[in-house]
Amino acid sequence: MSVAAGRRTLAGVGVGRGLVVGPIAKAYPSPVIPPQGGGDPAQLGPAFDQVATSLQARAQAATGALAAVLGATAQMAADPALRAEAEQRVAAGETPAEAVDRAIARFVDMFTAAGGALAERVTDLRSVRDRVVAVLLDLDEPGVPPLTEPSIVVAADLAPADTAALDVRQVLAIVTERGGPTGHTAIIAGQLGIPCVVRTTGIMDLEPGTEVAVDAVTGTVTLDPGPEIREQSRARRAAAVALESDTAPGATADGHAVKLMANIGTGKDADRAGAVPTEGVGLFRTEVLYLGRATAPSQAEQVAEYSRVLRAFAGGKVVVRTLDAGADKPLPFVTQAGEENPALGVRGYRLVRSHPELLDTQLEALARAQAETGTTPWVMAPMVTTPAEARDFAARARAAGVSIVGVMIEVPAAALRAREILAEVDFVSVGTNDLAQYTMASDRLRGELADLLDPWQPAVLDLVDSTARAGLRARKPVGVCGESASDPVLALVLVGLGVTSLSMSVGAIPAVRYALRHHTSAECATMAATALAAQSAGEGRAAVVALLHPDVRETLGV
Template sequence: MSEQSIVLQGVGVGRGAVWGPVATVRPAPEVPADEPVPADRAAAKEKVLDAFTLVAKGLRAQAQGASATVADVLKATAQMADDPALREQTGQRIDKGEPPMHALTAVVASFAEMFTAAGGYLAERVTDLNSVRDRVVARYQELPEPGVPPLPWPSIIVAPDLSPADTAALDLDKVLGIVIEQGGPTGHTAIIAGQLGLPCVVRATGASQLGDGDIVALDAAHGTVTLDPDDETRAAVETRRAGLAALAEATADGATADGHHIALLANIGTAEDAERLTDAAVEGVGLFRTEVLFLGATTAPTVEDQATVYTRALAALGGRKVVLRTLDAGADKPLAFVTQAGEENPALGVRGFRLVRHAEGLLRTQLEAIARAAKESGGTPWVMAPMIATVEEARQFSAMAREAGIETVGVMVEVPAAALRAKDILAEVDFVSLGTNDLAQYTMATDRLLGSLVDLLDAWQPALLDLVAATAAAGVETGKPVGVCGESAADPVMALLLTGLGVTSLSMSPSAVPAVRFALSQHSLETCRAIGEVARKAPTAAEARAAALTLVDPHVREVLALD
């Protein structure tokens, strides 16, 4: 890298690297400070409400041509544009004599404040809420909607943030990567970039200063964006791209160098996601987030509706392992028809399996649908419940699932209490799966969607490693499977550590599988165990990862840019 190069630091998503010209998104239209009060308030109100309707219609039209993951969030954003409270409060302000766009801005600001205070999933939706506002303002002013412009050539998209609608508008044949100044590693942009296999850097401070046509090198593995990269940096990018492309061609099952098998699985949210895995080199699905079917719905999906989706997914995988997580709603994923209002701290409230306390029928209906899908598809799904904290809860879920006809029953370990008593919980079920995202959140008392505290949520935090190790040890002792389906499974070095601890399967975004497969294939089980041992002796997260890296093969470190 030349001395003149400016390097922006952020948080990387994936391991890819790319270089090319910048393309910035169209800015949001400005609301005039001196916007006048309309002479005809009724006509102005009608024009604003029409703008809401047009925005919702446009978002749904985009959803029709988008991938399943993007389509789901586009539909949710369209529902936001249709939200009666948002429209009604804006109209009321106009009726009282406020300028239309000032009225809209004030209402959206109040909603954004509520979402931010609620935290979690709702806080992440503030970007979508602001996107609706900006689109309505543009429609009202009869201007082009803000977002990504048509790309004349392959480019790296740079923006303060991207809404799902912006992402859905991308011409993927011409998008090299994504850089955003805001957001976080679990936000919509990061998730969609991971699903699409696009190199991405979020929280890249200073990215908004980049301009159209600037040449940058994006390195997701190191979370860097280099302005005016020199020949050496460009060559390193091309070497990484070629190396990762070669790894993606491998199709062998996951295993260490000495033949110890580790199942490499995919995380999905829809039947369409499952169908896209038909030719993918994964051994099945380790996490089917079934709540995607529920989010945004005003009433619970019927047994028939759910069974149709689950049957499609099971049939698409053709007998491969499929682990379905029952409804994980509440807290950051509220449902209109079940989430309780007024919880002061919803992340610690009625969420996940705890919904059975006041909506048992919701879970029983889902279990019936899964059992029906198993019969119709000929598959044998594994089914697990989220947010299990006690042996009693594990026992209760196991009884309900088996009564419904589910053969293989498990639970998620996301609460420290469950990790500490994993052996007793495994006495009640057939397997457990570690959700390291939530486990980190509850271990470190830190909102996992709050980007400013991302260091506390590091998967290498010693306390978190201890809980993972305790759960894996319980699996080894009882002879039952212990999987990991949190983001840590996608880290090649962490994958080695987890294997060494006794974890039996790793589930991640399909685009992350090749690097993990390669890392495993180059290390023996003995080395994996040694990595786990040295990492757990370290007093800090940084020292734990550094200690693990000393035992990683130098060639693997070079190919995957792990240093």
């Protein structure tokens, strides 16, 4: 049933905790190419240059995941293969606007067919298309218009460049018709602390200015909300403010300690996270330093950036992930051409097979930063699959002078062999986003498969359980740094499984701390057993919610 037919509530997939009410502001549509085409052939190259430069400038001004994806999108606009195809089409008689549109359409088809993480870049490709065509046709840049009042941003989908242009002080929530809960829009909204609902069929039928309520917990958008919903919104905002006043370390009701840490991508992120109550950094995405560059950063540049982060958390725990390039984060100086499925190809630690100097330089830089600051980083490699790879990484890291070494658990093979992997390293951290994708054989781009990608899936929790039990036996830490750590209900399950630390966006920490403080470690263990015994993700979550302390259900709106 359509909105026009009288629907008052639209359903999607929620990301975050907020419930807000406000008018919608719709993004400008993609530019339409007129029948006669258009554009000056001499401006084709400069148009690509202008877009690439603009995107790179936004990347440098942004932080965290937003900076990473903007840098990667800027590389797309500068990609010589894409430009070459557009130029060939112009030489064959197409207008510049037509050539850009059709060249990028072919790349979109290629990326979509490849699936996996590469397919997640389709939104970014389309953003490049829209921006270059707008320059060629002298049109307004597509995306969200300037916001004159606090508004709910509505779009078919939002590219990272669109998100970067937002004045977050005026954004109450983001609602999209496409996308998925682990896509770029959702991740960036989480980083910015903005409630988000994706996969919302019918949202684009609404007129600008329509008053709606967006509930990120239930994943719903309610038209013309009444007094009851407005009061719920006020109560949830007041509760969120109250939660932020608790700055104690993370722990269960009976005093079982659980470190609550921040995910960061840059030194700027570290400065911001270091100024609020956190217990360190659980994931430092070092690839942000590499994105948008034609060559790798020098060792001196890396030492400066790593030292800045370590100083922000002087004497504290900082978990550093080594370069996680490839798949949806291509780098022109390492990415291999012709990979049919980059998500299953040479990415993360596997780059050591072809470019060992990248890892060696990074490890040496981390060791130098440790010596300069007196703070010891915990250094882990992404996409490690076998105990042999863990052994090789540990040997390389220790030879470079890194003293605390770990790996990411992101693929089922690593989870199933966690005991053997932990025999080689000092700690592991579970990346639940990729673990869900690889376990459920479901492309993270495909929003219609969001139910399979749900981190509550019992099969995914089985692998987290296997990893956590291996950590308990080895008496070594097992953290979680995927998006599931930011869900205060799922956080209780993860702690019940034996996870020792949770890393998330800074804004998610207060709710997780509150949930932990209201449950004992034994209650968390009961919740974990309940979730593992469920037949489906939805059944598991509902059963755990029924076990929650009433104050937690009421305060967090679950």
